[in-house]
Amino acid sequence: GAVVSQHPSWVICKSGTSVKIECRSLDFQATTMFWYRQFPKQSLMLMATSNEGSKATYEQGVEKDKFLINHASLTLSTLTVTSAHPEDSSFYICSASYGYTFGSGTRLTVV
Amino acid sequence: TQLLEQSPQFLSIQEGENLTVYCNSSSVFSSLQWYRQEPGEGPVLLVTVVTGGEVKKLKRLTFQFGDARKDSSLHITAAQPGDTGLYLCAGPSFGNEKLTFGTGTRLTIIP
Numbered sequence: 001g002a003v004v005s006q007h008p009s010w011v012i013c014k015s016g017t018s019v020k021i022e023c024r025s026l027d028f029q030a031t032t033m034f035w036y037r038q039f040p041k042q043s044l045m046l047m048a049t050s051n052e053g054s055k056a057t058y059e060q061g062v063e064k065d066k067f068l069i070n071h072a073s074l075t076l077s078t079l080t081v082t083s084a085h086p087e088d089s090s091f092y093i094c095s096a097s098y099g100y101t102f103g104s105g106t107r108l109t110v111v
Numbered sequence: 112t113q114l115l116e117q118s119p120q121f122l123s124i125q126e127g128e129n130l131t132v133y134c135n136s137s138s139v140f141s142s143l144q145w146y147r148q149e150p151g152e153g154p155v156l157l158v159t160v161v162t163g164g165e166v167k168k169l170k171r172l173t174f175q176f177g178d179a180r181k182d183s184s185l186h187i188t189a190a191q192p193g194d195t196g197l198y199l200c201a202g203p204s205f206g207n208e209k210l211t212f213g214t215g216t217r218l219t220i221i222p
Binding site for chain 1: 144146151152153154156199201208209211212214217
């Protein structure tokens with residue numbers, strides 16, 4: 001079955017620094033990937049749609065300059081949280097449209 | 112905007128009991144998915160229902176899609192501690208692959 005690998009599984013960073021999260025499709029090509037954010041005890045909220053070879057589409061209220069998405073190949077999408085602040089601390093999850101397969105998530109803590 | 116409301120939000124029952132989780136919307140969905148999410152992990156797809164009135168069984172789990180394709184239910188028979196987790200329904204928006212997630216039901220099965 002389709003497998004999506006997300007890395008790292010957790011990261012702690014200092015306020016003001018940037019963090020990159022990778023999402024890879026291991027056994028299929030993903031022209032479209034999705035990035036979600038999940039706060040504790042809440043559901044998943046879609047942040048953006050990542051399209052291979054073109055600009056990402058961001059949901060309303062998501063700062064595109066803060067959450068940089070790059071989908072340079074058919075198997076890799078990256079989310080970079082720039083100038084991170086404590087309020088950016090959350091669980092970030094990616095998925096590929098094929099089979100609605102999700103990565104294992106990245107727990108980001110900004111201190 | 113398509114919204115999916117789940118009920119109950121929290122459910123804690125004894126092992127061996129039966130339960131039903133509901134997923135309701137005022138919008139029509141082409142399909143609905145049900146996921147289970149463990150703490151610190153991404154959601155795992157349990158089932159996809161496509162046809163109005165469809166019933167799918169997965170061992171002790173029974174999924175039903177409403178006739179009007181606006182609602183769905185998940186029934187668990189003889190719940191076991193391994194069923195503990197966050198259950199999420201989700202549906203794709205018409206015309207694209209973006210998923211709207213339900214509000215979630217946090218299920219705890221007490222041994």
